[in-house]
Amino acid sequence: MIxxxxxxxxxxxxxxxxxxxxxxxxxxxxxxxxAVGYYLFANVQANLAxxxxxxxxxxxxxxxxxxxxxxxxxxxxxxxxxxxxxxGVLNTLRVSFLGIVLTVLLGxxxxxxxxxxxxxxxxxxxxxxxxxxxxxxxLQLFFWYALFNEILPSPRQALSPLPGVFLCNRGLLLxxxxxxxxxxxxxxxxxxxxxxxWLLRRWARKRQEATGRIFPTFRVGLALLLGLPALAxxxxxxxxxxxxxxxxxxxxxxxLSLSPEFAALLLGLVLYTSAFVxxxxxxxxxxxxxxxxEAAMSLGLTSGQTLNLVILPQALRVIVPPLxxxxxxxxxxxxxxxxxxxxxxxxxxxxxxxxxxxAIEGVALIMAVYLMFSLSTSAFMNWYNKRIALVEx
Amino acid sequence: xxxxxxxxxLRPPSTRLGVWGWMRVNLFNGWFNSLLTxxxxxxxxxxxxxxxxxxxxxxxWNTPAEACRVGGGACWSVITKxxxxxxxxFYPHPEQWRPAVAMGLLVAxxxxxxxxxxxxxxxxxxxxxxxxxxxxxxxxxxxxxxxxETSQWSGLxxxxxxxxFGMVAAYPLGVVLALGRRSRxxxxxxxxxxYIELIRGVPLISLLFMSSVMFxxxxxxxxxxxxxxxxxxxxxxxxxxxxxxxxRGGLQAIPRGQYEAAESLGLNYVQTMRLIILPQALKIVIPPxxxxxxSAFKDTSLVVIIALYDVLNTTKSTLxxxxxxxxxxxxxxxxxxxxxxxxxxxxxxxxxxxxxxxPGTAGRTR
Numbered sequence: 084m085i086x087x088x089x090x091x092x093x094x095x096x097x098x099x100x101x102x103x104x105x106x107x108x109x110x111x112x113x114x115x116x117x118a119v120g121y122y123l124f125a126n127v128q129a130n131l132a133x134x135x136x137x138x139x140x141x142x143x144x145x146x147x148x149x150x151x152x153x154x155x156x157x158x159x160x161x162x163x164x165x166x167x168x169x170x171g172v173l174n175t176l177r178v179s180f181l182g183i184v185l186t187v188l189l190g191x192x193x194x195x196x197x198x199x200x201x202x203x204x205x206x207x208x209x210x211x212x213x214x215x216x217x218x219x220x221x222l223q224l225f226f227w228y229a230l231f232n233e234i235l236p237s238p239r240q241a242l243s244p245l246p247g248v249f250l251c252n253r254g255l256l257l258x259x260x261x262x263x264x265x266x267x268x269x270x271x272x273x274x275x276x277x278x279x280x281w282l283l284r285r286w287a288r289k290r291q292e293a294t295g296r297i298f299p300t301f302r303v304g305l306a307l308l309l310g311l312p313a314l315a316x317x318x319x320x321x322x323x324x325x326x327x328x329x330x331x332x333x334x335x336x337x338x339l340s341l342s343p344e345f346a347a348l349l350l351g352l353v354l355y356t357s358a359f360v361x362x363x364x365x366x367x368x369x370x371x372x373x374x375x376x377e378a379a380m381s382l383g384l385t386s387g388q389t390l391n392l393v394i395l396p397q398a399l400r401v402i403v404p405p406l407x408x409x410x411x412x413x414x415x416x417x418x419x420x421x422x423x424x425x426x427x428x429x430x431x432x433x434x435x436x437x438x439x440x441x442a443i444e445g446v447a448l449i450m451a452v453y454l455m456f457s458l459s460t461s462a463f464m465n466w467y468n469k470r471i472a473l474v475e476x
Numbered sequence: 477x478x479x480x481x482x483x484x485x486l487r488p489p490s491t492r493l494g495v496w497g498w499m500r501v502n503l504f505n506g507w508f509n510s511l512l513t514x515x516x517x518x519x520x521x522x523x524x525x526x527x528x529x530x531x532x533x534x535x536x537w538n539t540p541a542e543a544c545r546v547g548g549g550a551c552w553s554v555i556t557k558x559x560x561x562x563x564x565x566f567y568p569h570p571e572q573w574r575p576a577v578a579m580g581l582l583v584a585x586x587x588x589x590x591x592x593x594x595x596x597x598x599x600x601x602x603x604x605x606x607x608x609x610x611x612x613x614x615x616x617x618x619x620x621x622x623x624x625e626t627s628q629w630s631g632l633x634x635x636x637x638x639x640x641f642g643m644v645a646a647y648p649l650g651v652v653l654a655l656g657r658r659s660r661x662x663x664x665x666x667x668x669x670x671y672i673e674l675i676r677g678v679p680l681i682s683l684l685f686m687s688s689v690m691f692x693x694x695x696x697x698x699x700x701x702x703x704x705x706x707x708x709x710x711x712x713x714x715x716x717x718x719x720x721x722x723x724r725g726g727l728q729a730i731p732r733g734q735y736e737a738a739e740s741l742g743l744n745y746v747q748t749m750r751l752i753i754l755p756q757a758l759k760i761v762i763p764p765x766x767x768x769x770x771s772a773f774k775d776t777s778l779v780v781i782i783a784l785y786d787v788l789n790t791t792k793s794t795l796x797x798x799x800x801x802x803x804x805x806x807x808x809x810x811x812x813x814x815x816x817x818x819x820x821x822x823x824x825x826x827x828x829x830x831x832x833x834x835p836g837t838a839g840r841t842r
Binding site: 108129199203207213217218229422442445454 | 505513661662676693695777788802811815
């Protein structure tokens with residue numbers, strides 16, 4: 084007893100002191116990392132000097148000299164590398180955004196189908212999920228791209244599944260409304276309606292908290308969102324003219340055309356990712372026990388209220404985090420566009436690397452851009468997740 | 477007679493029995509499901525018979541390309557006539573028995589290791605010896621085997637090599653990273669966090685580009701590392717970051733009491749982790765780990781982009797032969813089947829393992 088109280092203070096040698104040992108260990112780890120880093124850096128310096136490769140981002144201001152197949156902004160070979168890379172970023176954003184929206188819709192649909200009490204529908208959804216998950220996405224992209232190039236006919240014999248919609252080896256062509264000032268008014272009306280719905284929701288919640296009376300926010304909001312643009316359309320002269328794609332010479336003119344590369348990339352990414360999203364949605368719905376539905380019913384909630392106030396808030400908690408990583412996966416997988424020749428960011432950066440030889444800067448740009456996408460998507464989703472998360476104590 | 481009849485079990489209503497009853501319950505319960513069934517069956521009837529006719533009845537199995545151009549069905553000849561190239565790629569023709577034997581050995585070992593009762597120390601040694609044998613078979617140069625350069629390794633052996641070695645090497649690295657991320661030492665922790673987040677934030681092909689264009693710059697003059705090894709390093713670094721996150725989930729799921737109990741027994745950090753924490757944590761995360769391994773297996777196909785000839789790329793180059801141009805559908809379907817079998821067997825094995833490892837549910841079906 085006496086010994087044990089007097090012993091420790093004096094006798095702990097420094098190599099047995101946990102705090103000092105931790106410090107020494109960390110110093111060693113850092114030293115190793117720094118040494119390896121310095122060694123690599125020195126090698127890079129020597130190699131670059133020997134091969135006469137320029138360093139720095141000066142190349143961004145030079146003329147690129149290559150054409151890009153499709154671009155949402157005006158671009159020509161006379162523009163700079165910086166602009167070429169910007170076109171790449173915009174193309175990546177375009178395919179990722181459209182892909183995410185379509186994936187969530189299709190994935191939710193398949194996930195619900197998987198839970199159907201109809202044996203046939205449920206088994207089909209299960210087969211869809213299992214098969215598409217187990218085939219590499221790159222192989223799927225090659226498959227769809229080959230399908231566009233080999234199976235689909237030339238523009239002259241284009242398939243027309245719906246009037247005005249054409250499918251041929253030049254891509255998918257859709258009719259769009261012909262340009263008219265009324266559409267600008269419709270867009271403005273839609274924005275106004277969005278603001279209106281937001282204000283309405285706030286007001287309705289305040290009133291409900293104060294008086295307990297429920298305002299039919301959903302129905303009124305929907306009416307606003309649909310009604311205001313429709314009103315703007317009618318006031319603007321109700322234009323109905325459509326810009327339908329038509330054959331002119333050897334190719335189609337007019338309408339909205341999606342290139343085979345874009346269509347194949349979008350199709351491959353959406354089908355692949357939606358299989359994963361379907362599993363997430365299924366797990367989320369199954370995580371809410373049936374007792375919750377029964378309890379809500381016994382309280383006298385309508386089925387809409389049950390879904391909105393009881394089931395969805397609990398299911399979303401399970402769904403949102405993995406769904407976020409699937410969105411990020413889709414964005415990252417869109418870089419496979421380089422394999423089928425869609426000019427996404429990686430593809431443009433790759434061309435830049437090949438032309439300038441500045442591999443380090445090129446790869447660093449690729450990594451920086453994708454990190455930015457990833458971080459901003461996950462920041463947004465984390466904010467959303469925090470809003471819907473369970474509030475505890 | 478009449479006394480015993482009340483205790484006789486009642487048969488379920490006849491509408492719930494037999495084929496008709498099963499259909500009533502599973503396909504036609506309510507008007508909505510009946511409609512759904514009819515629509516689905518109609519859709520299947522529209523798609524499936526033409527597909528079967530194309531894929532089987534009208535298909536050509538082993539004919540020259542010219543015959544395929546005339547016939548209306550699937551041209552499986554593109555596979556059968558080029559199978560050797562698709563599987564073995566540029567490996568020298570007379571030596572192709574060697575990768576075949578190596579792959580056979582790998583499959584046999586995987587099959588043998590399936591049973592959990594055989595997981596003993598000796599199995600580890602068997603694996604080590606087998607991997608050396610496989611390496612010798614592939615590379616040659618000793619025992620009178622013709623040496624074969626790694627630049628000629630291609631096709632299915634390359635795919636298997638990248639995936640098996642990628643998984644085997646990434647797993648311990650991932651566990652170390654996960655432990656680092658959970659560490660109380662700030663320097664170690666922030667290094668691990670930075671590594672994991674950086675790797676997980678970028679697409680795999682940017683790492684592959686890095687391995688193919690940037691990595692040579694990092695090496696001192698005169699030192700070269702071959703392309704396959706560089707790609708393998710990229711795959712390992714990538715997979716390890718994902719495994720680290722999965723293992724971290726498992727570590728977080730272990731209650732604090734386990735750590736405290738280990739500490740009170742006087743175990744040090746290494747002993748605590750090796751004997752108490754990791755066995756439990758790694759067992760919890762078997763299903764997500766298999767998920768990661770399956771995606772690593774699929775992701776090896778991305779080496780196509782840096783011009784390595786894995787099985788996807790040998791198929792692609794077969795299709796670029798003018799003679800066989802235009803039969804991509806058949807070739808890609810064959811490859812899809814190959815990958816599907818690999819992934820599906822992995823995932824169903826993981827489901828079985830999960831059932832076996834969860835106490836009290838041994839006999840239960842999913």
